[in-house]
Amino acid sequence: MPFSISLTVNGVSRNVELDDPRVTLLDLLRERLDLPGTKKGCDRGQCGACTVLVDGRRVNSCLALALSHDGAEITTIEGVAQGDELHPVQAAFIAHDAFQCGFCTPGQIMSAIGLINEGQAGDDPERIREAMSGNLCRCAAYVGIVDAVIEAQKRLADAGRREAA
Template identity: 70%
Template sequence: MSLSVSLKINNQPHTVDLEDARPTLLDVLRERIGLTGTKKGCDRGQCGACTVLVDGRRVNSCLALAISHEGAEITTIEGLAEGDELHPVQAAFIENDGFQCGYCTPGQIMSAVGLFREAGTDLDAEQMRELMSGNLCRCGAYAGISEALGDAQKRLAEKGS
């Protein structure tokens, strides 16, 4: 039995044939589509390394079945920049050293983008930390991540996003 799922990933249509309904969105993104920026961390939805946006909302792609997102707008870390211009959150992470080893960084960035879309840019540092609590950094780069979030918030507010 073969199932076909149509996904719109980073504004590009993709049709994937699945052997059954069990493959996760994460595995389809990485193994079938070749978008390896989204990371497999704990594979249990506890670390946030696999965070992507589905219809603009944050989703742990390791817990989401690909077939359940038929027709959804999926954005991965590879789809944030516009040409050579980084998304304001990406730029803020780079300029504020919001990473150490970099493994969790794509999930952190995607979660931050979703956070600002969901909650706006009028948040204090404590609110941002709470809303990002589902994304873990094993290296402990939280000081840089917090600085990057504050900087990104300002950039997005100035841009009107």
């Protein structure tokens, strides 16, 4: 029996017919919606490579059933830049050399965006390390990642203050 769901992905409404209930949100994005930026690492919620935002919150898309996300708003790595202008977190990852092979990077960046939205860690490196512990980097670019999150967090906070003023 086919299942029909509709969701918003990177600002675009998508109606999807699923012929199988087992499809995860990760496989939906990669295999059906042609958005392979979100990576499949462990497929068990342990590595964080599949991190996306669901209704603005970072989650592991490998442990999310696509059918259950009928009506949800999804943001992937393909949806964070504004045209050619990188998202401040993307720019900070480049500035701080926060990756080597790059496989975990989309998940790291989505997780960092989620973390900054949550507003719990501020610029405390210890809290950032703890809040990013769901994202593994086998190349161990962690020092650069923490620096990138601190800088992006500051840039976004400054931009927010300018907007409020």
